[in-house]
Amino acid sequence: MHIAPFDNxxxxxxxxxxxLVPLNYFNIVKLKAGERFRYAVPGYETCIVPATGTIDVTVGGQSYDALGTRTVDVWDGEPEGVYVPVGMTAEFTCLTDGAEIFIAGAKYDKVLEPFDVRVAELDKVQYGSDDTKTHRKIKHILGQQQADKVGRLLVSELFTVGQGGWSGFPSHKHDTDRLPDETRHDETYNFRFKPNYGSGVQMLQREDNKPxxxxxxxxxxxxxxxKGYHPCCVLPGYEMYYFTILGGLSQRSLKQYFQPTHAAQLHTIPGIMDMVAKFK
Incomplete structure (x- = not known):
C-alpha cells in the first residue's frame, strides 16, 4: 500500500x-527549537532516529544527549538512534532550529533495556554494481550488532549509489513463517529523493509470473x-533513500525468499549475500 506524502x-x-502491517509502527515527528515530544507505545518496541536535526532523548530515566548529526537532509551525515523498550515512555527535545524524527516500531511482548546507537556503532554494507544497475549501500541502525539487545525490530537506511537504478532486486518476499526458507516480517518504508522533486516506482508482485x-x-x-515480491527503482538522474522498518512475527532474523523466476541473478550482483547476512 502506498501512503502519499501528507502532514501527519x-x-x-x-x-x-x-x-495491513500489524507488526510495524511508524511515526514522523517535526519539531522546532525547544519543542518537545513525548510518547509511549504499549506492545511495541521502538527506535528514535533523527532524519535531520539534533535532539536530547530521555528513556526510562536514561539520558542520551545530542542525538543526530544531519542538518540539510538524510544524505548530510550519518544516522543515529535510541532504542526504546516496549511500552516505555520516551521524550525528546529539539536542540537545533528544526528537526524531523522517525519513530520505528515492531510488535514485541518483552521489556528490554534502552540504549543508543552512535555513528561508530553503525553496521554498514555496500553491494551491487553500476553494470547491474543495483549499486546501493545500507546503514543498519538496529542490525546484526544489536541482535542481543532487541526483540523483533530491524531498522536501517538504504541509499542508491549514484543516480538511477534498482533496489530490492533480485525480487524477494518475507510474508510467511516457513523456516528454513522464509520468515514473516512486515515492512514499512519512507522514501526521500535527491533532488527532492525526483521520484520512483515501487513494484509489488504477489505471485510469481502473475501481474x-x-x-x-x-x-x-x-x-x-x-506480502509479495517488492523491488523498487529510481528515475535516472536522481538518488533514492528509504528508511526501512522490519518487524518479525516469530524471530528477529530476516530470511528472504527470492523469487524463483529471478533467483539466478543472485550470482550476478556483487556482494548481495553479504547484504542478506546483515539482516539478523
Whole structure:
C-alpha cells in the first residue's frame, strides 16, 4: 500500500495493530527549537532516529544527549538512534532550529533495556554494481550488532549509489513463517529523493509470473508491505533513500525468499549475500 506524502501532525502514519502491517509502527515527528515530544507505545518496541536535526532523548530515566548529526537532509551525515523498550515512555527535545524524527516500531511482548546507537556503532554494507544497475549501500541502525539487545525490530537506511537504478532486486518476499526458507516480517518504508522533486516506482508482485501492482513514489512517500515480491527503482538522474522498518512475527532474523523466476541473478550482483547476512 502506498501512503502519499501528507502532514501527519506528529501522529502515527502506521499505528498499532495496523490492518495491513500489524507488526510495524511508524511515526514522523517535526519539531522546532525547544519543542518537545513525548510518547509511549504499549506492545511495541521502538527506535528514535533523527532524519535531520539534533535532539536530547530521555528513556526510562536514561539520558542520551545530542542525538543526530544531519542538518540539510538524510544524505548530510550519518544516522543515529535510541532504542526504546516496549511500552516505555520516551521524550525528546529539539536542540537545533528544526528537526524531523522517525519513530520505528515492531510488535514485541518483552521489556528490554534502552540504549543508543552512535555513528561508530553503525553496521554498514555496500553491494551491487553500476553494470547491474543495483549499486546501493545500507546503514543498519538496529542490525546484526544489536541482535542481543532487541526483540523483533530491524531498522536501517538504504541509499542508491549514484543516480538511477534498482533496489530490492533480485525480487524477494518475507510474508510467511516457513523456516528454513522464509520468515514473516512486515515492512514499512519512507522514501526521500535527491533532488527532492525526483521520484520512483515501487513494484509489488504477489505471485510469481502473475501481474502485480506499481506505485509512483515521491519524496515523503510511505510504503507498507504485507506480502509479495517488492523491488523498487529510481528515475535516472536522481538518488533514492528509504528508511526501512522490519518487524518479525516469530524471530528477529530476516530470511528472504527470492523469487524463483529471478533467483539466478543472485550470482550476478556483487556482494548481495553479504547484504542478506546483515539482516539478523
Amino acid at each position: 501532525e506528529n501522529r502515527p502514519i502506521v499505528d498499532v495493530d495496523d490492518a 502485480g501492482d506499481a506505485y509512483h513514489i515521491m519524496d515523503g512517500s510511505t510504503i507498507c508491505l504485507d
